[in-house]
Amino acid sequence: MAERRQRESTGFLIKQRAFLKLYIITNIENGRWYGLQLLDELKKEFKPFGFEPQHSEIYRALHELEDDEQILTKMKVKQDGAKRKEIVVYKIKDSEKAKAYKKLVKADLERCEQLLRKAIRDNFP
Amino acid sequence: MAERRQRESTGFLIKQRAFLKLYIITNIENGRWYGLQLLDELKKEFKPFGFEPQHSEIYRALHELEDDEQILTKMKVKQDGAKRKEIVVYKIKDSEKAKAYKKLVKADLERCEQLLRKAIRDNFP
DNA sequence: CCATGAACAGACTGTTCATTC
DNA sequence: GAATGAACAGTCTGTTCATGG
Numbered sequence: 001m002a003e004r005r006q007r008e009s010t011g012f013l014i015k016q017r018a019f020l021k022l023y024i025i026t027n028i029e030n031g032r033w034y035g036l037q038l039l040d041e042l043k044k045e046f047k048p049f050g051f052e053p054q055h056s057e058i059y060r061a062l063h064e065l066e067d068d069e070q071i072l073t074k075m076k077v078k079q080d081g082a083k084r085k086e087i088v089v090y091k092i093k094d095s096e097k098a099k100a101y102k103k104l105v106k107a108d109l110e111r112c113e114q115l116l117r118k119a120i121r122d123n124f125p
Numbered sequence: 126m127a128e129r130r131q132r133e134s135t136g137f138l139i140k141q142r143a144f145l146k147l148y149i150i151t152n153i154e155n156g157r158w159y160g161l162q163l164l165d166e167l168k169k170e171f172k173p174f175g176f177e178p179q180h181s182e183i184y185r186a187l188h189e190l191e192d193d194e195q196i197l198t199k200m201k202v203k204q205d206g207a208k209r210k211e212i213v214v215y216k217i218k219d220s221e222k223a224k225a226y227k228k229l230v231k232a233d234l235e236r237c238e239q240l241l242r243k244a245i246r247d248n249f250p
Numbered sequence: 251c252c253a254t255g256a257a258c259a260g261a262c263t264g265t266t267c268a269t270t271c
Numbered sequence: 272g273a274a275t276g277a278a279c280a281g282t283c284t285g286t287t288c289a290t291g292g
Contacts (some may be wrong), residue, residue, distance in 0.1 A: 010285070011175040012144070013237075015262070016137045019244065026248045036274055045247075049240045050136040054264060059276065079274095085271045087274065102248065109245050112138075115174045116238045119144060122170075123151045124231055135264070140283070161253060179285060184255065204253095210292045212253065 013112050014105070020053060020061045022105045024090075025071065025098050034087045035059055062090060071098045138237050139230070145178060145186045147230045149215075150196065150223050159212045160184055187215060196223045 023042055027033050033041075039058045046052065065072045073093040076086045092098055148167055152158050158166075164183045171177065190197045198218040201211045217223055 010177045010179060012141045012178075012284090013138045017262075019137070022244065022248050034274080035276095045243075046240070049236055049243070051240065052135045053137075054135060055274090056265085056276085057263065060263085063276090079271090085274070106245065106249055109241050111174055113238060113241045113245070115171070115176065116234050116241065118170075118174070119147065120231065120234050120238070123147050123227065137263090142283075159253080160255095180253090181255085181286085182284065185284085188255090204292095210253070 013115070014108050016053070016057060017061055017064070018105055018108070020057060021065055021069075022102060022109075024058075024061055024065060025092075025102060028072065028090055028092055029095075029098070032089045032091060034089045035062060038062075066090070066093075069097060069101055070094060071101060138240070139233050141178070141182060142186055142189070143230055143233070145182060146190055146194075147227060147234075149183075149186055149190060150217075150227060153197065153215055153217055154220075154223070157214045157216060159214045160187060163187075191215070191218075194222060194226055195219060196226060 020042065023045075024033075024038055027038060027041065035058055036055065039053065039055050042053055042058070062072065062074075066074060071092065071094055072090045074088050074090050077089050079085045079087055145167065148170075149158075149163055152163060152166065160183055161180065164178065164180050167178050167183070187197065187199075191199060196217065196219055197215045199213050199215050202214050204210045204212055
């Protein structure tokens with residue numbers, strides 16, 4: 001089971017999903033995080049670049065990193081303080097797979113960067 | 126009439142359509158071109174970057190540059206030689222609008238490039 | 251086969267709704 | 272309101288089909 005999408009159709013630019021997954025892994029490598037917390041952080045990061053990710057994309061990315069890529073595991077924990085709300089906290093489950101995934105995305109990011117630079121060169125001499 | 130799409134939803138990366146439109150304008154600024162000819166040229170250009178545009182995207186881009194952006198006009202011409210096949214050749218109709226469009230896309234390309242560079246910086250120290 | 255175009259279908263993502271604290 | 276999740280809807284794009292030389 002668990003065979004899912006495989007990208008590389010005609011290969012234009014990287015998809016938002018993969019881009020967010022990369023950031024999520026890196027953040028979780030440095031500590032525990034849960035969904036809305038990641039959303040706030042990433043919104044803050046990308047706001048200056050006119051990009052504002054949505055909460056559903058973050059959750060989809062987290063679910064795929066757990067179910068498809070098998071890179072993360074989740075834990076439900078009671079929030080600190082008086083509140084008895086459960087939140088879903090993620091941590092790295094397989095750091096080798098995490099490393100491999102990041103390597104893949106890095107290559108794609110560099111490819112995309114070159115494509116954009118080429119477009120600027122070719123069209124604005 | 127003729128009110129159509131306006132991008133900037135949450136603003137991740139530039140869309141393939143806009144990217145191709147830019148190249149199409151630049152190519153047509155330097156002479157007459159028709160659809161499949163542009164397709165061949167652009168496939169050749171982007172092949173080394175793992176990107177291979179499809180013919181329907183080229184046609185959609187051309188149609189929008191004519192109908193929506195009002196930057197191009199088309200002419201049907203008989204192909205040279207013995208063949209009596211008509212092909213659809215485009216030329217610039219409004220070079221001011223072309224210039225303005227390219228300026229817009231340039232800004233977006235630069236924004237995207239910065240976003241990618243940031244991702245490389247942030248995740249691969 | 252070349253050339254243009256439209257129709258159809260699927261993938262990706264944004265908006266909304268549902269549920270629980 | 273915070274948090275998670277799923278359902279729904281729309282857009283973008285790839286594949287296929289249709290037409291004509």
